[in-house]
Amino acid sequence: MTATLSRATFTGLRCKECGHPYDAGARHVCEDVCFGPLEVVYDYDAIRARVTRATIEAGPASIWRYREFLPVQGDPIDVGTGFTPLVRANRLARRLGLKHLYIKNDGVNMPTLSFKDRVVSVALTRARELGFTTVSCASTGNLANSTAAIAAHAGLECCVFIPADLELGKVLGTLIYNPTLMAVKGNYDQVNRLCSEVANTYGWGFVNINLRPYYSEGSKTLGYEVIEQLGWQLPDHIVAPLASGSLFTKIRKGFDEFIKVGLVDEKPVRFSGAQAEGCSPIAQAFEAGRDFITPVKPDTIAKSIAIGNPADGPYALDIARRTGGTIASVTDEEIVAGIQLLAETEGVFTETAGGTTIAVLKKLAEQGKIDPEETTVAYITGNGLKTLEAISGVVGEPHTIEPQLSSFNAAWERAQSLHRATWEPMGV
Amino acid sequence: MAIQVLIPTPLQKYTADQASVELEASSVDGLLQALDSQFPGIKARLTDEQGKLRRFLNVYVNSEDIRFLDNQATPLRDGDEVSIVPAVAGG
Numbered sequence: 001m002t003a004t005l006s007r008a009t010f011t012g013l014r015c016k017e018c019g020h021p022y023d024a025g026a027r028h029v030c031e032d033v034c035f036g037p038l039e040v041v042y043d044y045d046a047i048r049a050r051v052t053r054a055t056i057e058a059g060p061a062s063i064w065r066y067r068e069f070l071p072v073q074g075d076p077i078d079v080g081t082g083f084t085p086l087v088r089a090n091r092l093a094r095r096l097g098l099k100h101l102y103i104k105n106d107g108v109n110m111p112t113l114s115f116k117d118r119v120v121s122v123a124l125t126r127a128r129e130l131g132f133t134t135v136s137c138a139s140t141g142n143l144a145n146s147t148a149a150i151a152a153h154a155g156l157e158c159c160v161f162i163p164a165d166l167e168l169g170k171v172l173g174t175l176i177y178n179p180t181l182m183a184v185k186g187n188y189d190q191v192n193r194l195c196s197e198v199a200n201t202y203g204w205g206f207v208n209i210n211l212r213p214y215y216s217e218g219s220k221t222l223g224y225e226v227i228e229q230l231g232w233q234l235p236d237h238i239v240a241p242l243a244s245g246s247l248f249t250k251i252r253k254g255f256d257e258f259i260k261v262g263l264v265d266e267k268p269v270r271f272s273g274a275q276a277e278g279c280s281p282i283a284q285a286f287e288a289g290r291d292f293i294t295p296v297k298p299d300t301i302a303k304s305i306a307i308g309n310p311a312d313g314p315y316a317l318d319i320a321r322r323t324g325g326t327i328a329s330v331t332d333e334e335i336v337a338g339i340q341l342l343a344e345t346e347g348v349f350t351e352t353a354g355g356t357t358i359a360v361l362k363k364l365a366e367q368g369k370i371d372p373e374e375t376t377v378a379y380i381t382g383n384g385l386k387t388l389e390a391i392s393g394v395v396g397e398p399h400t401i402e403p404q405l406s407s408f409n410a411a412w413e414r415a416q417s418l419h420r421a422t423w424e425p426m427g428v
Numbered sequence: 429m430a431i432q433v434l435i436p437t438p439l440q441k442y443t444a445d446q447a448s449v450e451l452e453a454s455s456v457d458g459l460l461q462a463l464d465s466q467f468p469g470i471k472a473r474l475t476d477e478q479g480k481l482r483r484f485l486n487v488y489v490n491s492e493d494i495r496f497l498d499n500q501a502t503p504l505r506d507g508d509e510v511s512i513v514p515a516v517a518g519g
Contacts, residue, residue, distance in 0.1 A: 017484070029514040031438035035484035037516040138518050186491075192518035193488060197511065200437040201447070209517045216519075244519020292483075295495055309486070309493065311516045 008073040009046050013038040013213055024071070026130050026205060028212040037311070038213045040071040048261045053232060056263075063118050063221040069257055070221075071214045072125045077154050080110040081117040082221050086229035086377070091345040092358075096365040100375040102235070103342070104226055106382070107350050112149045112173070113383035114142035114304075114351075115247065119218035120150045123207035126214040132205035133157055138195035139208075140188050140243070140304045141170030142382050147207055148177035159204065161191050166303060169386035187298055189309045219247045223254020226377050227264050234259075234269050236374035239361045241353045241381055242273040242282050242327065243305035245316030251379070252319050272325040272369070273316055274360035276302035276352075280329035282313045286320060287327075293317070301332045301390050302352040304382055326369050330359035336394055338362065339384060349384035357381075431459060431504050434511040442470040456487060457500045459510060474512065486515045 013022040017036030030036045047068045059065030063082030070076075085105045093101035106115040120143070127135050134157040137147045144160040151158035158179035162170070163186060174181055184191045199209040207215045227234060234255060240248050252271060258264045275283040278300030281293050293313035298306035310316070320327045330338070335352055338359030343349050350358070361378050364370045384391070399415055401407040430450040435443050443449055451466065453459035457479075464471035475481055480500075487494045488511040494502045504510070 029438070029484065029516050035438075035482055035514050035516070037484070188518070189493075190491065193486070193491070193511070193513055196436075196513045196517045197434060199517075208519060212517065246519045295493055297496075307519060309515070311519050 008071070009050070009068050010040050010042050010071045012041050014041045015039075026127075026132070026210040028210050040213050040217055042069070042071075042257075044257075044260055051261060051263070053228075053263060056228065063121060063218065066221055066224050069217075069224065069254075070122055071217050072122065073129055076125045077121055077128070077150060079117070079121065079150060079153055081121040082109065083225060084109050086226060087346065087348065089346050089378075092342065095341070095345055096362055097372055098365055098370060098374075098376060099372050102226075102230075102375070102377045103346060103348060104222065104377055104379045105348055106222070107348065107354065107380050107384065111153070112142070112145040113386065114146065115219065115222060115379075115381040116142045116146040117150070118221050119143075119215045120146040120207055122218035123205070123211045123215035124150050124154055124156060127156070127205035127207070127211055128154060130205065130211075132203075134159065134202070134204045135207060136160055136195070136198075136202075136204045137207045137209075138188070138192040140306060141166045141174075141386070142304055143208065144174040144179075144181070145170065145386075148174045148179040148181075151179065152177040161195050163188050163191055163303070167387050167389050169388060170304075173386060188303075188307055189295070189298075192307075192309070216246045216250055219250035220254035220257065222247070222379060223251040224258060226251075227255065227258050230375070230377075232264055233375075234264055234267050235377045236268075237270040237272065237325070237370055237376040238379065239272045239274060239357055239364070239370075239376065240379040241305050241357045242275050242310070242313075242316055243307045243353075244310045245273075245282060245312030245314075247379075247381070248273055248316045249312050249319060252323075269323060270325040270374075271319045271323045272360070272364060273320055273327040274357045275327065275329040276300035276305060276335060276356050277329040277331050278302070279306045279308055281308060282310055282316055283327045283329040285313070285317055291317065300335075300352075301387075302335055302356050304351060304353045304387075305356060326364055328360045328363055330356060330363060334359040334363075336390060339391055340395070342380070343384070348380060350380045351382040351384050351387040352390050353382050354380040354384070355390070430506060432509045433459065433463065434509070434513075436512055436514055438514070439470060439473060439512070442467040442473070453504050455500070455504055456489070456494055456502045456510070459504060460500070484515045486513045487511070488513065 015030035161182045164183040279298035295309040335355040339355035399411040
C-alpha cells in the first residue's frame with residue numbers, strides 16, 4: 001500500500017539502525033536486513049522553505065499547526081488534539097526548591113485526556129491515506145481510549161487489545177465508543193506480542209505496530225509546543241515518563257527538528273526519565289551502566305506505563321546519558337504521593353504515570369540532579385479521573401451532614417481539628 | 429509431536445509463505461539450526477555472525493520470553509510452541 005507523496009514533506013521510511021530505505025507503506029521494522037525500527041524520512045529543505053514562526057502561529061490551535069513536520073499527505077483528522085496548557089508551576093517549584101518549573105498538561109488533551117490523542121490523530125490520518133478501514137492497537141489503556149474515540153470520529157472500524165486487569169475508567173472509557181475490545185488475560189507485553197502476531201494477518205492498521213513509524217511522530221508535537229509556549233525557546237531540562245521510551249525519544253526529535261530548520265536557537269537540554277519501581281527496566285539499565293535492556297514482569301499501580309519489554313528503551317537510555325539527564329524509579333507509594341502533590345500545589349489531577357513523573361521530579365530535585373535555576377518542564381501525560389482506584393482510600397472522605405446549620409457547624413469544628421492535626425508548616 | 433514455530437511475516441518468504449512450521453529440536457539453538465536446514469538462509473536473518481539472536485527480535489517459548497528462561501539454551505520439548513516476533517512494537 002504505497003501512495004503518491006506530492007503534498008507531503010516526507011519521502012519514505014528508513015531503518016534507524018542500518019539506514020535501509022523503504023517506501024511509505026504500513027510497515028514498522030527493517031524486514032530486509034536487521035529488524036530495526038523504521039523512521040519517517042523528511043525533506044527538511046522543503047519544510048524550511050514552507051515554515052516560519054508566523055506560519056505556525058497562524059495555524060490551528062492543535063497539533064496540525066505543525067503539519068509540515070508530520071507524516072501525512074492530505075486533510076488531517078483534527079479533533080482539537082494538542083496545544084494543551086503549559087502551566088507555570090510556582091507553588092510546586094517552591095515546594096521542590098526549584099525556580100523555573102512548568103507543567104505540560106496533556107491530562108486535558110482532546111478528545112480522550114492523554115498524550116495518546118497526538119499519536120492516534122497522526123496514525124489514523126495516515127491509516128486512512130493508506131486505505132485501512134479497520135484500525136487497532138495494543139494498549140495499556142489510554143491508547144485504547146484514544147484509538148476507539150478517534151476511530152469513531154473518523155468512521156473507521158476499531159478492534160483494540162488491552163490487558164484484562166486495567167482500571168475501570170480505562171475500560172468503560174474505551175467501550176463507550178463501541179469498538180470491539182479484547183481484554184487479554186496477561187500483561188501488556190503479552191498483549192503486544194499477540195498483536196504483533198495478529199498485525200499482518202487481518203489486514204488492519206495497528207497504530208503502534210505496522211503504523212508505528214507514523215504514529216510515534218505525533219509525540220514530536222510535545223516538543224514543538226513547549227518550544228513555542230516558552231516563547232520560542234528550548235527548556236534546560238525535561239522530565240517525562242518512560243514506558244516504551246518512544247515519547248522520550250520523540251520529544252528530543254521535536255527539539256532537534258526545530259533547531260535544524262532554524263525555528264529555535266540551539267542549546268543543551270537535559271532529558272530525565274521516570275519509571276515505576278515495579279516496572280523499571282530502563283531505570284535499572286541506567287543505574288547499572290548497561291546499554292541493553294533486560295525485560296521485567298510489571299507489578300505496579302502505574303499500569304499505563306507498565307511495559308516490561310520497552311521497544312525504544314535503548315534509545316531512551318542513550319538520550320538520558322548523552323544529555324546529562326537521569327532515569328530514576330519511584331515506589332507505588334511515592335507515585336500516589338506525587339499525584340497528591342501535583343493536585344494540592346497546582347490544581348492538576350493526573351493519573352499514575354503523572355504521579356510517577358512528579359515523584360521522580362521531586363527525587364531528582366532533592367538529589368540536586370535538577371539545578372534550581374534550570375527551566376524545567378515536567379510532562380504530564382494523562383488524567384487522574386481515569387485511575388481513581390489509585391487514590392481512593394488516601395484522599396480522605398467527605399463530611400456527610402444533615403441539611404441543617406447545626407450539623408454543618410459541628411462538622412466544621414471536627415474538620416478544623418482534623419486539619420490542625422495533619423497540618424504541617426509549608427513554605428507555600 | 430514436534431515443535432511448532434510461528435514465523436513472522438517478513439520471514440515467510442523463506443518458508444514458502446507458511447506462517448507456522450513444525451520441526452524437531454531440543455533447544456532454541458537447535459531449533460535455529462533445524463530451521464536453517466529446512467529453510468536455507470533463514471538463520472542468517474535471525475542471528476548475527478556469532479549465532480546470537482538479533483537485538484530486535486524476541487523469541488518466546490510457550491508465550492514466555494526466552495530471556496526469562498535460559499536464552500538460546502532454553503530446552504524444548506515435543507508440543508512446545510516457539511514464536512519469533514520483531515521486537516519493535518507497542519508503547
